[in-house]
Amino acid sequence: MSVTRLPRSFKTKYFAKQARKAKIDDKELCRVLQDLVEGKATDLGGGVYKKRLGDNRHRSIIVAKSDEYWVFEFRFAKKDADSITAAALDSFRTLADTYAVLKPSQLEKLLKDGDLKEICDESTSN
Secondary structure: OOOOOOOEEEEEHHHHHHHHHOOOOHHHHHHHHHHHHOOOOEEEEOOEEEEEEOOOOEEEEEEOOOOOEEEEEEEEEOOOOOOOOHHHHHHHHHHHHHHHOOOHHHHHHHHHOOOEEEEOOOOOOO
16 A cells, blocks of 8 residues: 655644644644545535544544645544534635645744644654
8 A cells, every 4th residue: 555645734733732632643643644635534625624533532623725735723522522613614714725825934934933833744754
C-alpha cells in the first residue's frame, strides 16, 4: 500500500490545546489526514470535513478548501454532540475560504505567532 503525500497540514493553537487534553497526538492527526486524502471522512461541504479521533471518542473539524492548507480547527467529544451547529458550520466554511487564499507571508506570520503549528512534516510523518 502506497502512502499519498499529504498537503501542508496544521493545527490551530486552540485545537492543539483540545487535542492535548484528549491525549490525541500528531501521529494520529497525520493518520487522520491520510484518511482524508483517501476520501474517508464526512464532507460537510464548503471545504469543511468531520473525522473521528481517539478510538471514536472524539470528532474533529478540518478545514481545507484546496490541497494547499489543511487545518485542524475544532475537536469535540462524541458524548457531548453528534455534530456541529449550522452557525458553526458557516463559520468553518468562511475559515476554509480564508485559508484557500492565504499568502505565504500570512502563513509564516501565523506560524511565527504560534496561531498555527505545522504537523505531518518530515519530523512527524511515518
